Each structure stands twice: as C-alpha cells, then as structure tokens.
Amino acid sequence: MLGDGVTWIMNLTSLLYLLILKVGHEPMPPTIGTNVLGRKVLYLPSFFTYAKYIVQVDGKIGLFRGLSPRLMSNALSTVTRGSMKKVFPPDEIEQVSNKDDMKTSLKKVVKETSYEMMMQCVSRMLAHPLHVISMRCMVQFVGREAKYSGVLSSIGKIFKEEGLLGFFVGLIPHLLGDVVFLWGCNLLAHFINAYLVDDSFSQALAIRSYTKFVMGIAVSMLTYPFLLVGDLMAVNNCGLQAGLPPYSPVFKSWIHCWKYLSVQGQLFRGSSLLFRRVSSGSCFALE
Template structure:
C-alpha cells in the first residue's frame, strides 16, 4: 500500500528513455536560447561579412586612456540601428534555419557519440582511467586519456558540423541578402532546393572546410593547453591536491576547475578567423550582391578568402564592444565618417 501511495516522479518525458529524455530537454533548451539570441547572430553574421553601414565614433583605445581611434558601433548599438532602419523583425531573419541547424547538429552529435561508444570504443585508444581524478594519474596515463578524448570529440564535431552545414549556409545567405535588400532566399527548405538546383551539393556545403578546421583548432588547443596547465599545476603548491591542509586542497581543486573553464575562452580566439572565412565562403556563388564587387571579390577557394581578409578582416565580429576600425575610412553624404570595407577602399 505504501508503494502505491508514493508519488510517481519517474514518468518519462514524451515516452523517452532517461538518456534520450535528457538529450531532448537539453536540445530544447538550446533551441530556445538560440531563438532568444538570434538578433546577436544576425548582427554577428552581418559584421563578419563586412557590412558596416553605421557611422563611426571617436574615442580612446582603453576607454579613458591610450591613443585616439575610430570605433565601429558596439554590437547592441549596431542591432538597435539595424532595427531602426529595416524594422524590428529583421533581427529574427533566418530563425527557421538557425533552429533547424541546431536540431540537426544536436541529433548528429548525440547519435555519433552514442554510435562510436557502442561500436568503436577503442577509437583514440582503449577506454582507460575515464572516471579517475587527474591527480591520481601519471603524465603518460593523463596524456593517453586526453588524446583519446580529443580524437573522439573531433569525430563527433566533424559529423555534427557536416550534418548541419546546409542549414548554416541557408541561414547565412538569408541574413546576407539584407545587405543588398534582396529576397532570393526565403524559407529554409525552398532555399535548400534553390541552392541544390543552381550550385549542386558543393553549394550546400560551401565554407565547410574552414568551419571544420576552426573547430579542430579549438578542440585540440583546449585539450592540449588544459593538459599542459593541469600537469604543471599539480607540481606546484597552488595546484597540488595532495596537501595535508584541507583549505589548500580545496583551493587547488578550484584552480583546476578554473583552468578547465578559462582555457576554452583563450583558445576560441585562435579558431575564430576560420569562422569568419567560413561565413564569407557561405555566400560565394550565391549571386547575392555581397558576393560581388565592390563588396568583395569572387573567391574560388577559402584560401583566397583567407588571404584577402588577412590584413584586417579575420577578426570581424570578434568583439562586442570597443570595435576599433583599423581599415579605411570614408566620408558619407551626411559628412560623418564610415568604415570602408569595399574592395576598392
């Protein structure tokens, strides 16, 4: 009787098994967050494409100190001015493609990870010392674990990026056509059909190579730097978790956690330029105004885009604030100064 009176807390979500339920809830949360942050996505993609239609301001490079410089509007000012000039709805351009891309990426990542865990557990090495703490492993054991994790993470991310790339291409093109006020790419699946018929499979996966390279740079950079810092810290007093003092041990563990949190922020900056090139290549062959002169030359390969962007463009959109204009400046018809990212600048 007591068992019958107990509340049932284990009802499955949508009839899913616990693992699938957790995945579904996480994916739903990502989609909701993606929808909320879509205005930032629109802003970032336009900036990565070099679209800077708003007036510059002047200031100091260190806010109150440093040299004088011209500054582009910060991301939120850019967003506000974009909404004022083209309407509030423009900030959610490409939302359908963004959500579908997240879903495709999430499903591909989840299924690939589960598949290799079940059928190929030895990819990257034998699954040894998986759940052990870092401080009980030797350098060699820790290295083997890190190497295995990096290899398996690479496989999963490449599969996820490849599966979602066609939707990412559509998303970028839907946003890119705002620059020339075009309406070539409408809904996600109509756009997929249009790209497929006009450009073939290559068009659906344009910009895939630099996106994958950028992800691999981040994955291997994070694993390598985290390994090096953690093993070094274990040899110092600040990171030694085998001390007698409990407070010192707690501080050491906090330092180790901080390393795991901080390293990705540092390494992401090295992968960011590949994301910019990937974005630019996504519109190559699209026929949109942004893919032609004077906006940019027509790129045959992503290496051409990299070389063209190398002087000033590889960090487009990397900052939300203090976006210094380091390239050419032109005077507008309203006598204000504007960034000039055109090919002829």
C-alpha cells in the first residue's frame, strides 16, 4: 500500500511538472510577494495550488492521467533489474570497507558504479517507451486532447506516426543524466568519506552512512536539466498542443532543446515546486 501511495504521488508530481513547470503552461496568473530582502517579486502558483486547479477542471480523475503506463514502466524497470542481477550476479563485487586503502577502495567504487550504470541504462532503455506514453497522456491536459488514452492504442499511434524511433525520443538526455548522477554521486561520496571524514571522530560511521544520500540530493539538482530536456523531447512535436508553438518550439534534437532553454535561462525550469519566482525572460510585470 505504501508503494502504491508513493507511485501515485510521483505520478501527480510528474503531471504537475509537465503541466505547469516543464512545459511552461501557466493557466493562472502570478501573485506579488516579497523576498528575504523585502523587495517585490512575482511568484507563480505552487504545486498545491495547481493540484486544486486540476481537480476543478478534470475532477480527481485528472490527477491519475498517465498512471497506467507509469506503473507499467516502473514494474518493467524493476523486473529488468532483477533479471539482470540473476544473469550477471554481483557476487564478485565486494563492498567498500574502512579497512581498504584508497587505491583498493576506489577500484571497488568504480566496479560497483559500473555495475549500477549497466543495470540502470538497460532498464531505462526498455522502460522508456512506456515513459513516453505516460508523459504524453499527462500533457494532454494542456490542450484538452484525447489522442493518447490506452497503452495499446498509444503504442499503435506512435508506431504509425513516428515509427520505432518515436518510442525513444528523449532517451539520450535521460541516459546521460543517469550516468552523470551515478558517477557523480558515488565518486563524491567516496572522496568525502575518504578525505574529509576522520576515523577518529566518534560519529564517523554514521556520517559515512548518510554521505551518499546527501550527495544524491545535491547531484540530482545538478543533473535536473537532463531530465527536463528528456521529458520535453518526449512530448515535442507529437501532435499535442503542449509540444507545439506557442507553448514550445519544434526542436530538431535534444541538443537544440538544451541550447534553447539555456539561452532562455530555463534549464532549471520546474526544479522548485513551492517558491516559484517568475524568470527574467517572462513577460509578466509588477503593477
């Protein structure tokens, strides 16, 4: 039950990301507020405000857009990783211990990270078609469309209109983001534990156990643009209003999308759910 609840919350978060954060659709006006310095700034509606808006427009069922393919994607990813562990068991990979010297422990970290990267990349590639379907089902809220409804019918539409490549749009930035995240998180945690945490400190073991978690949060913020670009490419120019002008340019590639967002100063658009300030490139003005 807890897992189902977490998946539901993740789905709601993804819907709101696409609707108001990533796609840039803002059906509600910003409000004037003040920052910590007391200056007037414009704030966009928060996660919870738009959750209420979705319920008002679509009812509670609107919060479940794209849930079925997302559940299937998560299940396929889990099954894939489990199957790979059986085919390529990590028995020979020894865990890093405090007794290892730097050279030995670094080799173990590299070996562990390589193994994690292999599993993550394969599971990502297999589950990505369902992720694309889920994203398109969600983003239909913007144009009030019903082009993508069921999983099977969506598979047929994508194959007919875009061919096999249509199932893998946005895959490359997602894969790059996964790779950068894994290596960045694991290596940073390793070097911090090895060089900055002294064994003589009484809480050294406890600190080391949380280092990777903290680094995961930090690195995920840095790799957010890969996730943003990948999801935008999944819905770009697919026949839905949210992926076409004026909501979005038609991008030639994910690199084109990245450069466009970079110039607009929007590579981190959607990284905040609560305190969302209007960017300098927006047309809103203070009254």
